Amino acid sequence: MMRFRLKTILSAIIAASALLAYAENTAFSQDGPLPQLMPFPVNTHIEVETPQPVPLPPIDRLEAMDAPDDAGNTVILSWPAPRDEKQEQKYIIEATSDVGGPWRQVASFSAMTSFKADLPRVFGWNAPDLKTSHAIEINLAPPTRAFTDKLDESNYKKNLKLKDTLKQIEDSIKDMAPAEKDAFADQIAELRQEILELENKAPVTATRLEPDHHYYFRVIRSEGERRSPAIGVGVIPRGNWFDSGKLNNFAIALVLAGLIIFYVYRTRKKPDNIFIRRIPGLEAVEDAIGRATEMGKPIFFVHGLADMSSISTVASVNILGKITERVAEYGTSFKVTNKDPVVLAVSQETVKEAYLRMGRPDLYRDDDVFFVSQDQFSYATGVEGMILREKPASIFYFGYYFAEALLLTETGAHMGAIQISGTDSYTQLPFFITTCDYTLMGEELYAASAYLSRDPKLLASLKAQDLMKGLIIVFIIVGVILSTAGVDWMTHIMESF
Amino acid sequence: MMDAHKKDLLLFFALVLLLTAANVFLFATGRLSADWEGIGIMFAAGISISLYSFLYKDNVLFKAVEHLYVGVAAGYVLSVYWYTIFFADLVEPLIFPPPGESPAWYRLAPLALGIILLLRVSRRIGWISRISFAFIMGFYSGIAIPNYIQTMIVQQLQYTVTPLFRHTDTYEFVVQTAFLASVVLYVTLDWLLLSSLKRPWANALALLPAAALLMLGIFGGVSGINQIMVLLGVVCVLVYFFFSVEHKGLVGSGSRIGIYFLMVSFGASFGYTIMARMSLLIERIEFLLHDWLGII
Incomplete structure (x- = not known):
């Protein structure tokens, strides 16, 4: 019995070896180069066919x-x-x-x-x-500007139209008798030829x-x-x-809007119920305006570089209105520099209205709210020159800034002006902090208009934002705990697409 | 003694003479080629030096270059706006539409809004321009608010809500847990004792274990410590930006840590930007010494 088993195993091994050797030989003959059994004689010309790669x-x-x-x-x-x-x-x-x-x-x-x-x-x-x-x-996606690729775009659209026409004709004659179909043959051939020519001319298929x-x-x-x-x-x-990937964004907007409406409603009932912590930079606004008045020097308001789509610009225009109201009380000279024409127009309107609200429309001059340049460093150079020559006593920098921030504030500091800045440009905040007397960081800029005006609606909005921040903190802490425990659904619902 | 005005005038003429002499020498010796490129380098060098003359004080050369800069930028921006916006988005689709297509009449609507915007020069009918302003404000707010939520809230949450402990390594787990505990200890101490004492040394002493464990984590290769730092940073900075709550007690402690985080990040950003500015200065000096004077 034992001998039989051994014999069977040995036979199986021999058979398997033979099969493996055959398989290896076959594979070798297919993929690898042929073994060179004997050297070719010198100067013998042999035509060797290049082996095609195996797909x-x-x-x-x-x-x-x-x-x-x-x-x-x-x-x-x-x-x-x-x-x-x-x-x-x-x-x-x-x-x-x-x-x-x-x-x-x-x-x-x-x-x-x-x-x-x-x-x-x-x-x-x-x-x-x-x-x-x-x-x-x-x-x-197709190019957004026909201007860049006009001919190509035009041919492409024409090609699509021709294809649609061809498809319509083919669909309409599908059930017709062959004799009837022949009547359309020329038209179909013509369309096909035209499509082909267009594809050759503008290969955008x-x-x-x-x-x-x-x-x-x-x-x-x-x-x-x-x-x-x-x-x-x-x-x-x-x-x-609809883009369902943005549902989380929409939900946050809804919650925030709901909270704001709720607090506005509540503040109307109890207007003195909202506490706002002290923001030193904003308390200094009054001092800065007073100082300029005492010194008989102008006040500068320097807008950032962003246009009206930036939230910081919207916030700085709000602050501009409140600062103008204070300026109107003292009758101090006030100049507003602008980089963007739309921001210029909005600022002119804001300053004009603020003077009007304070009963001093006579103080408003169009030339005091002016355009400097739309180029970043030209704007910086222009404003610097004005700071040097007019020697303002106080300068406000509000908005979104880039590399020109330090150039502007360094010049202002050199001229001895009291400088108050506010930006949400975190790359420029260090420069404002080191060169200005007071700096509003990030969200403090957004809170500034509520702080300065004490308008119940704005205060209510600030309160709602604080509650939203509280909710976010709770979400983060609970989310991190769940995520650490291996439960990931909270991470996924905040996935940004 | 020479008065300041005369001294400045003398310096001005000396600088102009020096620049002229240098350029004459460079052209005469062939170091600057007598073509448009050479002339361009000469002007660029003159403008650079005139702008640097501001380091001495405001002067006529700086003023001239400042006005030139603003004027050139205005002309350049006008041509860019003409070709990329006015011509490409308005004139072309309306007057020169692609063959086989009708003019894009809907583009007359933004044109009308633009014209209305210009009406503000008139005192009588200037109020009509507010229609355009209302449109601009509404349109931009519509764009800005969802983008703001996406970048400042959704993405921030996405990258913060991740597991605290990534590794199963016991050493890493112990370091991370100890670090977390030391931060909790600091907040508790700060909340209960330090804010009333207001002693900087006591504050620093309470922060010492957390700082030591942070260093151990960073230099010991505990990558998971970053996640704890991100979590702490985000939460504490958010606490700092609470406006309707007085910064006392636990909120005060959290906001104080938030300020530490902000200042550290500002310091890093400051250093990084200064290095970038230094590279700009080096590039300008290289231009003056290499391209213009040919010394290096």
Whole structure:
């Protein structure tokens, strides 16, 4: 019995060895160079046919889907990562708007990268194949300015129109008798010719994705000269009205707006119920204006570089109004420098209204709220020159600043002016802190208009913001505790897309 | 004794003479080529030196260059606006639409708003310009508020709400926990004792264990300590920006730590920016010594 088993095992080993040797020999003869059994005679000319590289196996189960929450210019391709994938391989993605081509490369990426896990918004956080399936977002939005690419854009749009017309004709004659169809043959041939000519003239086929048009994609694996057969799939990108990825943003805006409305309502009932802590920089505003009045020198208000889309500019315009009211009380000379024409116009209006509110419209002069330059350093040089020559007693810097901050404040400090600044530009805050007498940091700038005016509505808004900050702190602490314990849903709901 | 005005005038002429002599010498010896490039370098060097003359005091050369700078920038910005906005977004789509397309008539709406904006020069009908201002303010607020929430709240929360302890290494866990405990200890001490004592040395002493453990974490390669620092920083800086609560007790302690975080970050930012400014100065000096004078 024992001998029989041993014999069987030995036979199996011999048979397996023979099979392995055969397999290895076959593989060797396919992939590797032929063994050189004997040297070629010198000066013998031999024609050797270059061996064609063995193609890579194609990818499997390619899927294309319209990207959610977009304008209809994005599609997502996904497929399981092949088992024989290597780091030196890459994937080439080609696209066309016509199934017959021409195909154009629209993306490529290295193997072992770009997985479904990189697109949690589409594939979630818990799918089993997040790290084993590739996914890539193909975003081919058309150029926003026809000016840059006019001819190309125009041909492209014309091409799309022709294709739509062709499709309509083909659909309408689908059920017709062959004789009737022939009547359209010339028209169809003409359209096809025109499409082809346009594609040759402006080769933009499928280099852009337009919503509601059919596109085809194919994926090719490559490793050096080896390539796999292409695997293709079709998809129609669709535009969406809502971006669900921004729901967290919307929810925060709703909560904040709700809190503000609630506190405004409450403050109306009990106006003296809101406490605001002391902000030294704002308490010094009065002193700064008083000092300039006593010295008989002007006051400068220097706007930052940002336009009206910046919250700091909106806040600084509010502060400008409040400062102007105080200036109007004393009748001091007041100048406002501007870098942006829209900010200039808004500032002129604000200053004019503030003077009017204080019953001193005679003090307002259009020339006191003026434009300097729209170029950053020209603005800085211009304002510096004015500070040097007019020697203001007090200077206010409010808004968003860049590299010119130190140039301006250093000059002001050199001239001995009392300087109060306020910005949410955290890169420039250190310069303001070191060169100005008082600095409002970040949110203190936003709080300033409420602080100066004591307007119940603004105070209520400040209170609501504080409560929101409190909620954020609670959210962070609870979120960190849960996340440390391995519960990630709080992290995911605040994912920013 | 020479009065200050005469001294300045003398210095001014000396500088102008020196610049002229230097340029004549450079052109004569062929160090500066007698073409547009050479002339450009000469002007750039003259403008740079004129601007640096401000370091002495405000003078006529600086004033001249200042006005030149502002004027050139105005002309440049006008041409940029013409080609990239006025022509590209208004004239072209309206008057020269792409072949086969009708003019983009809807662009007349922003044109009308722009014209209304200019009406403010009139005292009688200037009020109409407020329509445009209302549009601009509303439009910009609509853009700014969601962006602000996205960058300042959502992204901040996303990167803060992450696990505190990333590693299973016992050493790292012990260092992180000890650091967290030392911070809690500091806040408690500050809250209960230090704020009433207001002694800087007592404050520093209470901070010592936390600082020591932080150093141990940083130099001992405990990467997870960063997460604790981020959490502490965000929470305490937020506490500092509470306006409707008096900064006393626990809130006062938190806001004081928040200020420490702010000052450390400002210091780092200051150093970083100064280094960037130094590189700009080096570039300018290199231009003067290499491109202009050819000394180095």
